[in-house]
Amino acid sequence: MTLTAPVASEATSCTPLDLSAALTRPQAEQLATLLKAIADPTRLQLVSFIQASNNAEACVCNLTEPLGLSQPTISHHLKVLTEAGVIIREKRGTWAWYSVNQERWQQLAPLLAS
Amino acid sequence: MTLTAPVASEATSCTPLDLSAALTRPQAEQLATLLKAIADPTRLQLVSFIQASNNAEACVCNLTEPLGLSQPTISHHLKVLTEAGVIIREKRGTWAWYSVNQERWQQLAPLLAS
DNA sequence: TCACTATATTGATGTTTATCTATATAGTTA
DNA sequence: TAACTATATAGATAAACATCAATATAGTGA
Known part of the structure; x- marks a missing residue:
């Protein structure tokens, strides 16, 4: 004789x-995808560095040195951020210029204040 | 005319x-720690479920069934959220009641609207 | 005390991810 | 054309993580 299962109406x-x-x-999965993209210290610094740069845009070679990571690693992180819509990529010549999607970034501002 | 170089000076x-x-x-690491805690669909739903419950508090057994995960898994996620300060744990008898840290959760509101 | 209940912890496993080196792609200029 | 530069992709590896079954802990009440 097995034990009785828990009764729902108990x-x-x-x-x-x-x-x-x-x-x-x-809804939770979509939001988590966006949050995952920025839930990484390197990627948070990348967005912050782009935002802080001269015309609010930067290319890969601007970002590699201050983060101390390899160029492919930086490109990888920028791809993650781009696919999440946090930053925008524009190719000009051999350079890829990245800028911040301000609308998205503003949604995150309240979190950054803490 | 020749194609635009990055900037004339360089x-x-x-x-x-x-x-x-x-x-x-x-700063980036501290913020990433908070974001990592909520950058998971299950944990986002957990916070949302607690928020939606009667007195804005819920115990583990409330949350296990609607998420379809085991009790240890739910306890694990609640621990992550508690350590990040997103929710608050209060033990009453054998039950552990979890409530939302409203200040933290409000910072997410702009994201939830998108 | 003993049995029962609610929750937490442990240990294992498969998946995801951050990073590197090596290489490929594509634009520019000689 | 070839050489050079900036960036992207591929493949490998180690660390982090989500999950579960099993077990431990702790509170309640007979």
Whole structure:
């Protein structure tokens, strides 16, 4: 004889939550994708460095040296940020100029204040 | 006319950026730690579920079923969120009640709207 | 005390990710 | 054309992480 499974209506057990106002899985996944893109110290510095540069744009070679990482690693991080829509890539000649998507970045401003 | 070089003043190498206004490494690491805590769809839903519950607090057993994950996994995620200061843990009897750190959560509001 | 319940911790496993070196691609200029 | 430069991609590796089953801890009540 096996033990009885927990009864759903048991008085002392947990009441189901009303989740009609909560984040759905797709919503949570989409938001997590954006947050993952910036949840890395190197990528946060990359965006900050681009923002702090002269015309609010920078190329890969500007960013490699101050971060002390290899060029492919910087390119990789910039790709992640670009695909998340946090920064924008514009090719001019052999250079790739990156600028900050201000609308997206402004959404993150409240978090940066802490 | 010839194609635009990067900037007339610099022919070959990149001009160093002025990073005096940019995020320092320790600042970036601290912020990344907070962002990592919420950059996960399950943890975003956990916070949202707690927020949506009756007194804006929930215990582990409330959260296990709607997420379809094991109890140890939920406890693990709640620990990550607690250590990041996103939620607050209060033990009452055998139950552990979790509530949202409203100040932190409000900083996310602009992102939730997008 | 003992049994039951709620939650936390441990240890293992498969997946993701940050990083490198090596190489490829593409634009510029001789 | 070839050489040079800036950037991207491929492949490998080690670390971090999400998850589970099993177990430990701690509170409650008979």
